[in-house]
Amino acid sequence: MNKDQAIALLDSGVGGLTVAKDVINFLPNERIIYFGDLARMPYGPRPHEQVRHYVREITDFLMEQDTKLLIVACNSASASGLSEIRSDYDIPIIDVINPGARAAISATKTKKIGVIGTEGTIKSKAYEKAIKRIDPEVEVLSQPCPLFVLIVENDLIDYPETKTVAREYLLPLKEQGVDTLIMGCTHYPFMENIIQDVMGNDVKLISSAGETARQTKELLKERNLLRQGDNSKHRFFVSAESKKFMQIGQKLLGFKPNAYQVVF
Numbered sequence: 215m216n217k218d219q220a221i222a223l224l225d226s227g228v229g230g231l232t233v234a235k236d237v238i239n240f241l242p243n244e245r246i247i248y249f250g251d252l253a254r255m256p257y258g259p260r261p262h263e264q265v266r267h268y269v270r271e272i273t274d275f276l277m278e279q280d281t282k283l284l285i286v287a288c289n290s291a292s293a294s295g296l297s298e299i300r301s302d303y304d305i306p307i308i309d310v311i312n313p314g315a316r317a318a319i320s321a322t323k324t325k326k327i328g329v330i331g332t333e334g335t336i337k338s339k340a341y342e343k344a345i346k347r348i349d350p351e352v353e354v355l356s357q358p359c360p361l362f363v364l365i366v367e368n369d370l371i372d373y374p375e376t377k378t379v380a381r382e383y384l385l386p387l388k389e390q391g392v393d394t395l396i397m398g399c400t401h402y403p404f405m406e407n408i409i410q411d412v413m414g415n416d417v418k419l420i421s422s423a424g425e426t427a428r429q430t431k432e433l434l435k436e437r438n439l440l441r442q443g444d445n446s447k448h449r450f451f452v453s454a455e456s457k458k459f460m461q462i463g464q465k466l467l468g469f470k471p472n473a474y475q476v477v478f
Contacts, residue, residue, distance in 0.1 A: 333358045
């Protein structure tokens with residue numbers, strides 16, 4: 215590994231761009247390589263073993279792209295179990311679950327934290343386990359929101375029906391009195407305004423993106439791998455047609471992420 219190598223991120227689709235945005239902002243001298251697995255999204259309903267296979271496949275590709283650190287910018291992939299994957303590669307691999315758990319614990323006043331995520335993430339209890347490891351006294355209330363990913367990927371956020379879907383998912387958590395809500399899927403920050411509107415301003419929303427970017431910076435600094443000088447061009451790859459990816463990416467990033475299709 216050397217300083218001029220890239221930070222790689224992988225996700226099932228556009229959601230990981232929320233992490234990429236914060237990494238770019240926190241680490242402006244770094245170059246990133248992003249892979250969105252559009253052809254096989256969503257990961258949430260898939261078996262963990264299958265998701266781990268996809269992560270390995272994409273990681274092998276990213277390792278060929280001159281990578282010094284990998285961010286698994288997908289909660290479903292992170293929840294599928296990364297310990298054995300980490301042992302297969304000689305670069306640091308960061309997930310998005312532990313940074314989000316730490317941020318939620320710092321934010322909660324009542325020790326009552328809600329978690330929303332895909333079916334796979336919620337079933338794994340990955341956030342609950344991460345939170346309980348830090349503070350066993352915290353009460354964790356979880357709710358799967360599987361349609362949110364499809365809403366984001368299909369650019370349907372501004373449709374009236376989206377607010378109806380959000381209320382159906384979120385009102386049970388609001389009624390149970392959570393004061394902090396982890397958006398346990400990197401797609402969900404795209405819907406932050408709707409989620410906040412349903413939950414109310416008294417509920418603190420937690421996105422793993424910023425915390426993951428901060429952890430990335432700390433780790434690179436610790437290993438003397440922070441890149442110096444001017445930023446190089448970022449690269450984006452997808453596993454299916456990329457037009458919609460680029461459209462959504464431009465809205466979020468402020469520049470058009472020209473993406474190249476890779477077929478496995």
